[in-house]
Amino acid sequence: MNQLYLFATLAGTRIAVETREVEAVVKLTDISPVPGMGAHVAGLSALRSRVLTVIDVAALVRGRPTPMERRVFAIIADISGHSYGLMVDAVHDICQVPEGELPLRGQLDAAWAPYARGLVEHEGQPYLLVSLSGFIEAGTVAQAA
Amino acid sequence: MDELLQEFISETQETLEALAGEVVAWEADPTDRDRLDAIFRFFHTVKGSCGFLNLPRFERLSHAAEDVLSEIRADKRLADPATVSAVLGIMDRIAELAEAVAIGAALPQENDDYLIAALTEKEASAPDEGEAPAASVAVARASGGQSAPRTIRLPLSLIDQLMNGVSDMVLARNELSRKLRERSGDPELESAFERLSTCVADMRDAISKTRMQRVDRLFTAIPRMVRDLGRDLGKRIDLSLEGGDVEMDREMVEMVVDPLTHIVRNSIDHGIETPERRRALGKPEAGRLKLEARQSGNQIVIEISDDGQGIDTGRLVDKAMAAGRLTPEAAARMSEAEKLDLIFHPGLSTASQVTAISGRGVGMDVVRANVERIGGVIALDNRPGCGLTITLRVPLTLTIIPGLIVRAGDLHFAIPRAAVVEILHDNNETLNIAQVGGAKIATIRSIRHSMIDLEDVLGMERVAQSGPRAVMVVRSATGVPFAMGVSAVENHEELVIRPASPLVMASGVYAGMTLPDNGKPMLLLDAAGLANAARLPNIIDDHAARRAGEDEEAQGGVEMVPALRFEEYSGERRLLKLSLIERVEDIDARLFGRSGGRGFVRLDGRLVPVANGHHAFSEEKVAALRLRDGAREACYPVAAVLDIVEMPAVPDMVAMHGLLSGVAVIDGEHLEVINPFALFAALPEEPVAERSGGRCLLADSEDGWTREILAPLLRQAGHDVVMGLPADEAVDPQDVVLFTGSDASQASELLGCRIVHLRATPRPAGPQDSSIYRYDQDALMAALAGSRR
Numbered sequence: 001m002n003q004l005y006l007f008a009t010l011a012g013t014r015i016a017v018e019t020r021e022v023e024a025v026v027k028l029t030d031i032s033p034v035p036g037m038g039a040h041v042a043g044l045s046a047l048r049s050r051v052l053t054v055i056d057v058a059a060l061v062r063g064r065p066t067p068m069e070r071r072v073f074a075i076i077a078d079i080s081g082h083s084y085g086l087m088v089d090a091v092h093d094i095c096q097v098p099e100g101e102l103p104l105r106g107q108l109d110a111a112w113a114p115y116a117r118g119l120v121e122h123e124g125q126p127y128l129l130v131s132l133s134g135f136i137e138a139g140t141v142a143q144a145a
Numbered sequence: 146m147d148e149l150l151q152e153f154i155s156e157t158q159e160t161l162e163a164l165a166g167e168v169v170a171w172e173a174d175p176t177d178r179d180r181l182d183a184i185f186r187f188f189h190t191v192k193g194s195c196g197f198l199n200l201p202r203f204e205r206l207s208h209a210a211e212d213v214l215s216e217i218r219a220d221k222r223l224a225d226p227a228t229v230s231a232v233l234g235i236m237d238r239i240a241e242l243a244e245a246v247a248i249g250a251a252l253p254q255e256n257d258d259y260l261i262a263a264l265t266e267k268e269a270s271a272p273d274e275g276e277a278p279a280a281s282v283a284v285a286r287a288s289g290g291q292s293a294p295r296t297i298r299l300p301l302s303l304i305d306q307l308m309n310g311v312s313d314m315v316l317a318r319n320e321l322s323r324k325l326r327e328r329s330g331d332p333e334l335e336s337a338f339e340r341l342s343t344c345v346a347d348m349r350d351a352i353s354k355t356r357m358q359r360v361d362r363l364f365t366a367i368p369r370m371v372r373d374l375g376r377d378l379g380k381r382i383d384l385s386l387e388g389g390d391v392e393m394d395r396e397m398v399e400m401v402v403d404p405l406t407h408i409v410r411n412s413i414d415h416g417i418e419t420p421e422r423r424r425a426l427g428k429p430e431a432g433r434l435k436l437e438a439r440q441s442g443n444q445i446v447i448e449i450s451d452d453g454q455g456i457d458t459g460r461l462v463d464k465a466m467a468a469g470r471l472t473p474e475a476a477a478r479m480s481e482a483e484k485l486d487l488i489f490h491p492g493l494s495t496a497s498q499v500t501a502i503s504g505r506g507v508g509m510d511v512v513r514a515n516v517e518r519i520g521g522v523i524a525l526d527n528r529p530g531c532g533l534t535i536t537l538r539v540p541l542t543l544t545i546i547p548g549l550i551v552r553a554g555d556l557h558f559a560i561p562r563a564a565v566v567e568i569l570h571d572n573n574e575t576l577n578i579a580q581v582g583g584a585k586i587a588t589i590r591s592i593r594h595s596m597i598d599l600e601d602v603l604g605m606e607r608v609a610q611s612g613p614r615a616v617m618v619v620r621s622a623t624g625v626p627f628a629m630g631v632s633a634v635e636n637h638e639e640l641v642i643r644p645a646s647p648l649v650m651a652s653g654v655y656a657g658m659t660l661p662d663n664g665k666p667m668l669l670l671d672a673a674g675l676a677n678a679a680r681l682p683n684i685i686d687d688h689a690a691r692r693a694g695e696d697e698e699a700q701g702g703v704e705m706v707p708a709l710r711f712e713e714y715s716g717e718r719r720l721l722k723l724s725l726i727e728r729v730e731d732i733d734a735r736l737f738g739r740s741g742g743r744g745f746v747r748l749d750g751r752l753v754p755v756a757n758g759h760h761a762f763s764e765e766k767v768a769a770l771r772l773r774d775g776a777r778e779a780c781y782p783v784a785a786v787l788d789i790v791e792m793p794a795v796p797d798m799v800a801m802h803g804l805l806s807g808v809a810v811i812d813g814e815h816l817e818v819i820n821p822f823a824l825f826a827a828l829p830e831e832p833v834a835e836r837s838g839g840r841c842l843l844a845d846s847e848d849g850w851t852r853e854i855l856a857p858l859l860r861q862a863g864h865d866v867v868m869g870l871p872a873d874e875a876v877d878p879q880d881v882v883l884f885t886g887s888d889a890s891q892a893s894e895l896l897g898c899r900i901v902h903l904r905a906t907p908r909p910a911g912p913q914d915s916s917i918y919r920y921d922q923d924a925l926m927a928a929l930a931g932s933r934r
Binding site: 032033034035037041044045046048049050051053055080082083084136139140 | 309312313602603604605644645647648651655658660664665666667668678
């Protein structure tokens with residue numbers, strides 16, 4: 001189980017993402033807002049000739065939109081044929097974790113419960129293992145509601 | 146093994162799709178060996194392949210079908226409708242099995258024996274035969290037998306990747322060009338860049354062609370469906386398909402399939418009558434159903450016409466009234482076209498009872514919504530008792546549509562141009578906006594529209610602005626127009642539309658997105674979605690009231706029409722009715738020319754007359770209005786296009802004189818109004834393209850003067866120029882042969898057409914010399930024109 005993980009900080013929480021979900025990490029430039037959408041849709045951004053739908057993941061989890069000046073990094077993912085950029089606070093490392101995914105322990109914050117799949121340990125620190133497509137699904141549900 | 150299986154399945158599915166039509170055609174003409182062979186070959190291939198792929202059910206089915214078909218091939222058996230149905234049944238089952246294998250589902254457990262038995266028991270089906278032939282469908286394909294070009298199979302993702310790659314390349318080129326412009330010009334570098342630029346553009350064109358598909362694909366399922374429906378309903382249908390070789394965007398084909406299927410179903414179910422009824426009406430027993438596709442500009446036109454009973458508008462009105470959607474008074478004042486339009490309102494159908502075929506609540510409203518969603522238009526031509534023609538016009542590709550760029554709350558949005566009926570400024574006199582209980586009502590020339598502001602619908606802040614806001618009349622897919630206020634309408638552009646992510650689409654107000662050259666993504670608004678989001682009432686508008694209002698207006702007020710204000714070369718400012726102008730274009734001044742005393746311009750390989758006679762310009766580019774009266778077109782070069790204004794339909798002062806019909810006062814300025822009637826009446830009678838059809842054969846094609854000076858002159862004057870005498874090609878008596886030497890005269894006399902002899906000296910050689918001095922242009926032109934007659 002030598003799975004590669006991307007370690008990042010999102011809404012002040014350490015998270016890990018399986019690298020096969022990740023296409024790239026970019027610095028965000030202009031974001032054109034999409035009015036009429038929930039706070040979790042930060043807008044559209046052009047990456048060369050592709051248009052990314054930028055998701056403010058922190059807004060999805062915590063319900064508070066990220067202030068403009070902190071919209072810096074985004075993880076690019078291709079989910080069911082569409083390109084998304086998921087905003088994160090910081091990206092730390094990409095590493096193999098020999099022991100792989102561990103079960104969740106302790107009482108998880110209710111806000112994170114829908115997204116956390118397990119734990120991954122890296123340099124002695126636990127990281128919440130999340131799935132990017134999980135955020136997109138949750139975003140779609142939030143929009144429909 | 147897996148790969149082999151995949152290949153087998155996809156090939157089988159593809160062949161099945163293509164074959165369904167063939168089987169039906171074969172039924173109509175059982176003697177058609179080619180079709181029979183094609184079907185036989187299919188089963189044979191399937192049988193052979195599944196032998197080593199270990200698919201026993203496929204094998205058994207195809208084996209049974211092959212047996213029957215080989216009997217028919219050996220003339221031991223007739224291809225009666227029951228047999229054809231059984232063969233079709235087997236094909237359906239094979240398709241189901243293939244589908245199941247493809248998605249890895251368990252094979253449907255159904256009894257194949259029943260199908261095989263249906264194939265073999267031919268005697269038992271004999272009693273059916275009495276009615277069965279009544280259901281036969283004759284299929285005529287105008288395109289005829291075509292040999293398929295060599296093709297390979299490619300995954301779609303690869304093509305998409307290629308498309309993206311090319312788009313990236315175009316963006317990179319644009320950036321490079323910007324950078325190059327900033328630096329000092331190095332001609333060598335620039336020409337290299339030019340070359341790269343051309344290559345990229347060519348490549349983009351080629352790649353976009355990979356997205357094209359023949360309309361045939363759209364038609365493949367139709368013959369089978371028509372046959373089955375005809376049988377179910379006991380109707381005879383004569384189906385003809387035309388224009389299958391027209392190409393359209395792959396995605397577009399997919400979007401049109403459903404509306405088309407629905408229209409065909411409707412036509413068979415409600416349109417075409419039963420054979421008995423048709424006989425009673427004096428029509429041929431077999432109903433005619435014709436599907437025709439053709440390309441017209443950047444649109445694909447698909448026409449579905451039948452000779453059935455058409456739409457009973459009276460019944461539509463009754464239904465609408467019964468449903469409480471229409472008052473009797475309003476109905477009484479409706480025009481025929483408005484009554485017909487009711488068919489597009491949800492929940493109204495002329496079918497007196499709901500049948501299994503159509504009329505299941507999915508009506509023409511859905512068809513129209515689907516067609517309009519892809520930027521298409523649907524039109525009806527109803528001939529009660531004689532038939533119905535439905536015309537679908539859809540853009541050539543789904544990805545490029547003409548759109549308007551609007552600004553609202555500091556953001557830019559695109560809206561399909563087809564959805565916008567009219568644009569006004571909110572300080573326009575014909576517009577009156579009233580507010581009551583939070584609702585806004587815009588009254589434009591006595592028509593009341595629900596009004597919304599885009600900022601409110603999208604929950605944006607409204608930005609203060611100094612100028613007037615723009616109000617657009619938007620027609621949503623449901624057919625009820627509404628007024629929408631925006632900060633400004635900024636631009637008109639061809640937009641490359643791509644789908645937005647489901648997250649964004651879920652909001653319901655966006656139809657897609659586009660990436661303009663400035664690199665800032667822009668959203669495409671969905672007119673129907675906006676109306677829904679704003680929860681606008683969906684009332685059948687009181688057209689009647691409008692008419693009443695118009696009557697009043699005709700007495701009291703003035704009917705206004707949109708017109709283009711422009712400046713002539715002579716400096717006058719004039720008006721021309723906007724509806725006549727197809728578009729405004731910058732045309733290369735070199736394309737203008739003069740022939741036979743009239744100005745012409747060479748456009749898209751045709752000669753178009755110039756309405757105001759200008760043909761020489763000092764600029765390189767000339768702004769020109771392209772006019773069209775339906776059949777003929779004309780070009781009207783102007784010094785400048787000023788703006789679009791509302792002008793009275795009848796000029797304030799009527800003064801018919803030459804091209805002018807009078808003078809209108811717009812914003813305190815007196816403007817001459819062009820009389821479109823006089824304008825088109827003054828054009829040469831015969832189409833110019835044919836007029837120039839006469840060819841000039843240049844006998845001395847080796848001669849430098851002929852080549853470099855004479856030929857360009859003739860071409861400019863609108864003649865077709867052929868170098869040299871045609872060796873063995875027939876010469877049209879209309880052709881004119883020009884020669885400069887003396888030896889060619891015998892040859893041209895043999896050819897039997899007019900000749901013009903040019904000489905190099907100003908003076909004639911003698912009294913018999915009928916030649917023309919080669920620099921005497923007027924005489925030359927006169928000689929050419931004279932010989933034309």
